[in-house]
Amino acid sequence: MAELNTGGDGGKGKKVRSKKSNPGVDLTAMVDLAFLLITFFMLTTTLSKPQAMPLPMPDKEQPDRPDKTKIPEERMMTILIGSNNRILWYMGKFDNPSIPPTEAAFGKNGIRKDLLKNVELGKAYAKQEGKPQQGLVVNIKASDKANYRNLVDILDEMAITKPQLFAIGDMTAGELDLLKQSGLY
Amino acid sequence: MTAMCDVAFLLLSFFIMTATAKQPEPKPVDTPQSTVIEKLPDEGVATITIGQKQVFFLMPKNIRRATLERMSELRNVKFTEEEYAEFEKLEGFGVKMSELKSLLKLSPGERVKENVQKGIPYDSINNQLFDWVKQARESQRAFYDEKFQAGEITAEEYGVKGDLQIAIKGDAKEEYPTIKRVMDILQEQKKNKFYLVTGLRDEDF
Numbered sequence: 001m002a003e004l005n006t007g008g009d010g011g012k013g014k015k016v017r018s019k020k021s022n023p024g025v026d027l028t029a030m031v032d033l034a035f036l037l038i039t040f041f042m043l044t045t046t047l048s049k050p051q052a053m054p055l056p057m058p059d060k061e062q063p064d065r066p067d068k069t070k071i072p073e074e075r076m077m078t079i080l081i082g083s084n085n086r087i088l089w090y091m092g093k094f095d096n097p098s099i100p101p102t103e104a105a106f107g108k109n110g111i112r113k114d115l116l117k118n119v120e121l122g123k124a125y126a127k128q129e130g131k132p133q134q135g136l137v138v139n140i141k142a143s144d145k146a147n148y149r150n151l152v153d154i155l156d157e158m159a160i161t162k163p164q165l166f167a168i169g170d171m172t173a174g175e176l177d178l179l180k181q182s183g184l185y
Numbered sequence: 186m187t188a189m190c191d192v193a194f195l196l197l198s199f200f201i202m203t204a205t206a207k208q209p210e211p212k213p214v215d216t217p218q219s220t221v222i223e224k225l226p227d228e229g230v231a232t233i234t235i236g237q238k239q240v241f242f243l244m245p246k247n248i249r250r251a252t253l254e255r256m257s258e259l260r261n262v263k264f265t266e267e268e269y270a271e272f273e274k275l276e277g278f279g280v281k282m283s284e285l286k287s288l289l290k291l292s293p294g295e296r297v298k299e300n301v302q303k304g305i306p307y308d309s310i311n312n313q314l315f316d317w318v319k320q321a322r323e324s325q326r327a328f329y330d331e332k333f334q335a336g337e338i339t340a341e342e343y344g345v346k347g348d349l350q351i352a353i354k355g356d357a358k359e360e361y362p363t364i365k366r367v368m369d370i371l372q373e374q375k376k377n378k379f380y381l382v383t384g385l386r387d388e389d390f
Contacts, residue, residue: 027186034193041200050216052225052352052380057368059377081361108389142361148235149357151364152217152383159221160388168368 053155058167072129074098075122076137077163079111079154080175082184083145087111087154091118094174101178106153115161122163135164141171143185209297210234211277212241217357218386225380229346231321232382233314234277236356238363239304240314243277244321248349251324252317256282259316279304282313307370315370318351322376325349354382 073092080088085106092098104111122136140154158166179185214236234241244252253272257264260282271289279302280288307314326347333343351371355364371379
């Protein structure tokens with residue numbers, strides 16, 4: 001491919017000419033290397049930009065605004081994160097949950113199934129109330145033994161299952177006791 | 186072949202030129218993964234790195250000097266012109282205000298060694314992280330205020346860039362209370378929206 005044909009057809013006569021050396025250089029290896037480097041730089045430059053998850057938090061300063069609308073307990077789900085990547089969740093009020101506290105694991109076969117079910121449930125409730133745009137509200141409460149990965153995992157589940165609203169809150173003493181009793185703390 | 190070779194090298198030189206060399210970080214952390222495909226904004230983002238209960242702070246280059254000037258006034262630590270210049274080159278740091286001077290004397294190689302930087306204090310008695318974030322935000326505001334007054338940027342741009350964005354880059358194994366504490370510090374100064382820096386994964390986890 002890269003060779004230049006420079007040898008003249010020559011030999012009409014009987015003279016034997018010494019063959020001219022071929023001036024063409026085989027570029028294949030060099031081009032291979034160049035493309036390898038291109039691929040490397042292309043991949044590293046685009047992937048090095050860090051991924052980020054935007055996290056809006058509620059304003060702390062105004063805990064009891066008069067115009068604050070109450071969220072019906074039926075479509076409120078509380079997720080408690082305990083130690084060693086374990087989760088406990090319940091629906092409704094703490095004293096009188098509509099779905100009692102249930103243990104779950106992280107991942108698509110754990111909390112995501114429950115979440116998807118509850119998102120549907122929340123939508124159904126909202127429809128009954130005559131607010132079809134609204135849906136499930138999730139309250140995330142991590143204990144002191146949870147780690148950062150757990151928090152991001154749960155926030156990620158929120159991004160996947162898309163409840164109407166989610167918030168990160170502080171755990172109450174009662175909920176901490178519940179976690180301890182369930183052996184998840 | 187020659188043409189292909191030319192194109193390949195042209196592209197190669199382009200990528201090499203545009204590639205930014207990765208700066209050594211004083212605190213390398215292993216971020217958790219998420220499925221959210223959103224990139225951090227290119228500019229106007231300060232990063233708080235959290236690992237092993239230590240907190241490090243990285244500001245955009247354009248506000249470093251102004252922030253240090255404000256901090257110097259606030260905490261009564263004087264810096265020389267060389268130290269300001271050195272601070273502008275500093276990619277993230279994690280020391281107390283009183284140790285900043287000695288950190289600036291070290292060479293960049295020595296700074297990233299282990300146990301040289303022990304994190305910015307963020308407890309309630311000596312909450313230097315709060316001050317750093319607050320001063321950085323004010324510097325950013327002042328920086329863009331000036332540009333806006335001079336008519337260099339539009340009101341829309343001013344609205345977007347005027348407030349310094351904060352990204353939290355936490356180690357996946359970091360305990361939740363530490364992260365919570367940093368989030369609380371941000372919320373104390375009404376910074377309610379911030380970014381969590383994560384890696385990428387698909388939904389099958």
